[in-house]
Amino acid sequence: MTKREMVCVSCPIGCAITVELDDSGEVISVSGNSCKRGDAYARQECTHPERMLTSTVRVEGGNLPVVPVKSATPVPKEMLFDCMKEINKVSLKAPVHFGDVVIENILGTGVNIIATNEIY
Amino acid sequence: MLNYDLVVIGGGPAGMAAALRAHEKGVKKIIILERADSLGGILEQCIHTGFGLHYFGEELSGPEYAGRFITQVYDTDIDVKVDTMVLDISDDNVVTACNNFDGLLTIKATAVVLAMGCRERPRGALSIAGSRCSGIMTAGTAQKYVNIDGYMPGKTVVILGSGDIGLIMARRMTLEGAKVKAVCELMPYSGGLTRNIVQCLEDFGIPLRLSCTVVKTHGKDRLEGVTVANVDEHLKPIPGTEEYIPCDTLMLSVGLIPENELSKNAGVELDRITNGPSVDEYRQTVKPGVFACGNVLQVHDLVDYVTEESQIAGEGAARYIEGERADGEKVYTEGTNGVRYIVPQRINKNTDKDVKLYFRVGQVFRNVKLTVKCGDEVILSRPKKKMTPGEMENVLIKTDVIKRLPADSKITVSVEEA
Numbered sequence: 001m002t003k004r005e006m007v008c009v010s011c012p013i014g015c016a017i018t019v020e021l022d023d024s025g026e027v028i029s030v031s032g033n034s035c036k037r038g039d040a041y042a043r044q045e046c047t048h049p050e051r052m053l054t055s056t057v058r059v060e061g062g063n064l065p066v067v068p069v070k071s072a073t074p075v076p077k078e079m080l081f082d083c084m085k086e087i088n089k090v091s092l093k094a095p096v097h098f099g100d101v102v103i104e105n106i107l108g109t110g111v112n113i114i115a116t117n118e119i120y
Numbered sequence: 121m122l123n124y125d126l127v128v129i130g131g132g133p134a135g136m137a138a139a140l141r142a143h144e145k146g147v148k149k150i151i152i153l154e155r156a157d158s159l160g161g162i163l164e165q166c167i168h169t170g171f172g173l174h175y176f177g178e179e180l181s182g183p184e185y186a187g188r189f190i191t192q193v194y195d196t197d198i199d200v201k202v203d204t205m206v207l208d209i210s211d212d213n214v215v216t217a218c219n220n221f222d223g224l225l226t227i228k229a230t231a232v233v234l235a236m237g238c239r240e241r242p243r244g245a246l247s248i249a250g251s252r253c254s255g256i257m258t259a260g261t262a263q264k265y266v267n268i269d270g271y272m273p274g275k276t277v278v279i280l281g282s283g284d285i286g287l288i289m290a291r292r293m294t295l296e297g298a299k300v301k302a303v304c305e306l307m308p309y310s311g312g313l314t315r316n317i318v319q320c321l322e323d324f325g326i327p328l329r330l331s332c333t334v335v336k337t338h339g340k341d342r343l344e345g346v347t348v349a350n351v352d353e354h355l356k357p358i359p360g361t362e363e364y365i366p367c368d369t370l371m372l373s374v375g376l377i378p379e380n381e382l383s384k385n386a387g388v389e390l391d392r393i394t395n396g397p398s399v400d401e402y403r404q405t406v407k408p409g410v411f412a413c414g415n416v417l418q419v420h421d422l423v424d425y426v427t428e429e430s431q432i433a434g435e436g437a438a439r440y441i442e443g444e445r446a447d448g449e450k451v452y453t454e455g456t457n458g459v460r461y462i463v464p465q466r467i468n469k470n471t472d473k474d475v476k477l478y479f480r481v482g483q484v485f486r487n488v489k490l491t492v493k494c495g496d497e498v499i500l501s502r503p504k505k506k507m508t509p510g511e512m513e514n515v516l517i518k519t520d521v522i523k524r525l526p527a528d529s530k531i532t533v534s535v536e537e538a
């Protein structure tokens with residue numbers, strides 16, 4: 001059995017949460033949280049943590065040299081750097097619009113990388 | 121001379137929200153003057169997500185959040201002049217500005233909204249020994265280099281100050297392949313949001329060194345390293361704790377200063393603590409017809425609060441333009457015992473709405489009571505699990521309470537033991 005300490009970031013109170021995990025990584029117990037959101041956050045963090053990924057992508061012939069992009073939904077945390085490699089391979093041609101899909105289903109995650117600004 | 125009902129100075133989230141609300145309230149001739157080449161303000165370079173959770177119920181990036189307001193502005197007949205620098209606001213609200221197309225512009229305004237935002241505290245404001253080599257910049261400048269101009273300002277980074285921009289840049293630089301060696305924070309606590317500490321530092325194993333500062337920079341043409349040292353309870357470096365960290369970039373995230381040069385010249389009184397104008401519940405300054413909102417008024421951590429505040433200012437400006445004057449009896453607000461300041465600083469007794477008091481505390485408090493009083497009367501008191509200087513708090517005061525308080529009395533907000 002292992003114990004993990006974490007701070008819940010679901011609201012500004014920031015409860016200190018302790019999670020007990022068994023040897024296969026299953027959650028046995030969550031304590032220290034003041035509400036249900038803390039419990040859900042802690043379980044997610046211990047089993048399959050996810051993060052929003054934001055970066056920029058090169059654009060040729062636009063008013064700016066790069067366009068900001070984001071993952072439409074969170075991607076697995078351990079894949080952030082691999083996703084960055086894919087994002088840095090891409091180069092677009094202006095114009096680019098809000099919501100344009102820059103990479104579809106990045107690394108098989110089912111998540112699209114989309115543009116978050118206008119380049120003209 | 122041009123004539124406008126409302127001149128809004130600054131086209132960031134504050135200026136846009138104020139202009140849009142005034143427009144909704146029926147103000148006819150509105151113009152936004154923006155110094156940069158497009159609307160959106162600092163949000164354009166804040167490409168991370170987390171904006172708009174309260175206001176839109178979605179996790180937007182900065183440009184997306186700004187984009188929604190930009191579209192709304194261009195859907196109205198609100199005039200916009202970008203690349204336009206405001207030089208002066210006269211006693212009778214004549215705004216002087218200049219740009220490449222019009223040359224010098226003078227605009228007679230019935231009301232003015234100050235929405236110039238803030239700027240970062242620069243290196244010059246800190247006394248760090250060392251030469252003026254390249255590689256030392258504010259975190260916001262670095263953010264512009266990476267996110268707008270598309271290049272990396274360095275490979276190995278030390279960040280001084282744990283404000284949110286510094287934390288966000290620690291993650292951004294790391295994702296782009298740089299090595300962030302440490303984030304040093306002078307205070308014993310971080311000034312950033314917990315969420316950012318977890319997701320920008322802990323996720324990437326970047327050490328946060330509390331009670332630690334940079335005492336010297338090394339390098340002649342380009343930065344080669346910094347000496348950091350721990351500080352004592354008086355924030356003075358402790359001899360013998362110095363440590364050399366090689367790096368080619370030092371980013372500063374050591375606070376934001378509201379940009380009030382224009383306000384000062386215009387005769388607007390500033391609050392000593394916020395460094396922003398002192399305002400009433402509609403965000404009207406002491407100068408009649410001049411309103412202020414957003415980071416020029418007080419430094420915010422959430423853009424949703426900027427939007428909310430700016431809508432209040434926009435509504436206030438609309439009421440002023442319709443002829444309403446705030447010249448009646450007032451009550452005043454004051455932060456005491458752990459509460460550093462309160463915005464608004466005064467409230468008109470005849471106000472027709474509940475008033476939210478926004479404030480920040482001066483240190484981290486756990487399990488305390490937040491108490492609002494007028495004289496000996498306790499208006500409200502509520503338990504607080506945690507309050508930190510990094511997160512703006514607010515408390516709502518009801519209209520009927522405001523109405524029954526004596527004129528010129530003082531509402532105090534304080535932290536008390538639970």
Ligand code: SF4
Binds near residue numbers: 009010012034
């Ligand atoms: S557990 Fe609940 S109360 Fe505690 S920080 Fe998380 S969301 Fe907030």
